[in-house]
Amino acid sequence: MSHPRIRRSRRAAFVALSAAALALTGCSVTAPGGTDSPSAPGASGAPAGEASTVRIMTHDSFTLPPELLERFERESGYRLVTTAPGDSGTVVNQILLAKDAPTVDGVYGVEDHSAHRLVREGAVAEHTPENLPASAAELMVDGRMTPVDQGQVCFTTDPAWFQAHGVPAPTSIDQLDEPPYAELTVVTSPLTSSPGMSLLAATTQKYGQDGWQGWWRGLLENGGKVGAGWSDAYEVDFSGGQGRGAFPIVLSYVSSPAFAPQTTVIEDSCTPQVEYAGVLEGAQNPEGARAFVDFLLTEEVQAALPEAMYMYPVDETIPLPQEWAEHAPLVADPITPDPARVDEQRENLLKEWTALSEEVQG
CATH class of the missing domain: 3.40.190.10 (Periplasmic binding protein-like II)
Structure with a gap:
C-alpha cells in the first residue's frame, strides 16, 4: 500500500500533513512534556520506572493527527516509536527477515494479499481486540491480523x-x-x-x-x-x-x-483492499503492541482515517465525510x-x- 492508498492524491496530501505531523521513519511520539523517558503508567498497566516503549513498523503512508498519537501515549502509558521502511511489500519482507528476532513489537499497513503470509510464516501472535467492530469480524485473519481500514x-x-x-x-x-x-x-x-x-x-x-x-x-x-x-x-x-x-x-x-x-x-x-495490524511473535513489548492495535479501532481513529490516511474505516458505523459519501462511496x-x-x-x-x-x- 502504499495506497493509493485512496487518496486526495495520497502522496500530495501526505506531504502537506507531514509538515505539521511527525517524521515517519524512526519517529517517536511522546506524551506532553516532550521527554523520551518512560511515560507514566496508564490503562495498559505499563510499569512505572521501567522501559515502556512500544515499537511499530508501518508503511510509508502512515500518518494520524499528532493529538491522537499523543492521546494513545497518555492513556496507555506507552511511548510510541514508529519506523516506516517503505510500502506494504517492504514492510512484510522486513518482518519476515527478522521473524526470529523481531526489531519491533507490532506492524500496521499490511494489505490483505500479504496478511495471510505473515500468519502462515508464524510471524504474528494471536490477538483479537475486544473492541473489534462487528463489520470487521469477518475480515480477521486467523485471530492474528486485525483489519484497520479498507478501500x-x-x-x-x-x-x-x-x-x-x-x-x-x-x-x-x-x-x-x-x-x-x-x-x-x-x-x-x-x-x-x-x-x-x-x-x-x-x-x-x-x-x-x-x-x-x-x-x-x-x-x-x-x-x-x-x-x-x-x-x-x-x-x-x-x-x-x-x-x-x-x-x-x-x-x-x-x-x-x-x-x-x-x-x-x-x-x-x-x-x-484491506490494511491490517498485528502483534509480532517474540515481541519485547507484546502488551504495548496489543494496546496500539486496539487503539487503531477506537472511534476517534476510525473517524480520522478518511482525512488522515485516505482510507475508509472498517467500522461501518462511523459516518464518512460528506465529500466521500457524495463522490466516493464504496462500489x-x-x-x-x-x-x-x-x-x-x-x-x-x-x-x-x-x-x-x-x-x-x-
Missing part, C-alpha cells in the same frame, strides 16, 4: 480529456486491453506496488487462470504503461492528476473522486478475489507476470 483499487478516468479529444470514455475494464484505451492507460507493477498486486489479483479472479494473461498481454502490446508506484502514476502520468500527464486512465482508488470530483471511477474494475459489487488463495499463488503469479512483461516489452 478499493479501481481504474479512474479523466472525463474532461475524453470530451476534449472527442473519444468516448471507457466504462469497463474489459475495454482497457484494447485500442484506443490501452495506450491511454497507466497501471503500476504488482512487483513494486500494492495497487498493482490488487489489479493482478482482480484480473486472475475476473478472467480466470487461463484468461488473465490475455488481458495483460493486450494492455501491454497495445501501448499501456506500467509504472513502479502509485504516486508517479497518479501525480505525474495521469491527465487528471497534479502533473497533468498524458494518460487519462490510471490505476488508483475508489476514493480519488472525493478529492478530485472531476474524475470518475470505472466501477466494474474495483477490487477490495457495491467489486471483483473479490480470495486473499488467501492469491497469497498462496503469489510467487507463481508474479513469475508469470514478469515473464509476460519481459516478453512483450523486450
Whole structure:
C-alpha cells in the first residue's frame, strides 16, 4: 500500500500533513512534556520506572493527527516509536527477515494479499481486540491480523480529456486491453506496488487462470504503461492528476473522486483492499503492541482515517465525510478475489507476470 492508498492524491496530501505531523521513519511520539523517558503508567498497566516503549513498523503512508498519537501515549502509558521502511511489500519482507528476532513489537499497513503470509510464516501472535467492530469480524485473519481500514483499487478516468479529444470514455475494464484505451492507460507493477498486486489479483479472479494473461498481454502490446508506484502514476502520468500527464486512465482508488470530483471511477474494475495490524511473535513489548492495535479501532481513529490516511474505516458505523459519501462511496459489487488463495499463488503469479512483461516489452 502504499495506497493509493485512496487518496486526495495520497502522496500530495501526505506531504502537506507531514509538515505539521511527525517524521515517519524512526519517529517517536511522546506524551506532553516532550521527554523520551518512560511515560507514566496508564490503562495498559505499563510499569512505572521501567522501559515502556512500544515499537511499530508501518508503511510509508502512515500518518494520524499528532493529538491522537499523543492521546494513545497518555492513556496507555506507552511511548510510541514508529519506523516506516517503505510500502506494504517492504514492510512484510522486513518482518519476515527478522521473524526470529523481531526489531519491533507490532506492524500496521499490511494489505490483505500479504496478511495471510505473515500468519502462515508464524510471524504474528494471536490477538483479537475486544473492541473489534462487528463489520470487521469477518475480515480477521486467523485471530492474528486485525483489519484497520479498507478501500478499493479501481481504474479512474479523466472525463474532461475524453470530451476534449472527442473519444468516448471507457466504462469497463474489459475495454482497457484494447485500442484506443490501452495506450491511454497507466497501471503500476504488482512487483513494486500494492495497487498493482490488487489489479493482478482482480484480473486472475475476473478472467480466470487461463484468461488473465490475455488481458495483460493486450494492455501491454497495445501501448499501456506500467509504472513502479502509485504516486508517479497518479501525480505525474495521469491527465487528471497534479502533473497533468498524458494518460487519462490510471490505476488508483475508489476514493480519488472525493478529492478530485472531476474524475470518475470505472466501477466494474474495483477490487477490495484491506490494511491490517498485528502483534509480532517474540515481541519485547507484546502488551504495548496489543494496546496500539486496539487503539487503531477506537472511534476517534476510525473517524480520522478518511482525512488522515485516505482510507475508509472498517467500522461501518462511523459516518464518512460528506465529500466521500457524495463522490466516493464504496462500489457495491467489486471483483473479490480470495486473499488467501492469491497469497498462496503469489510467487507463481508474479513469475508469470514478469515473464509476460519481459516478453512483450523486450
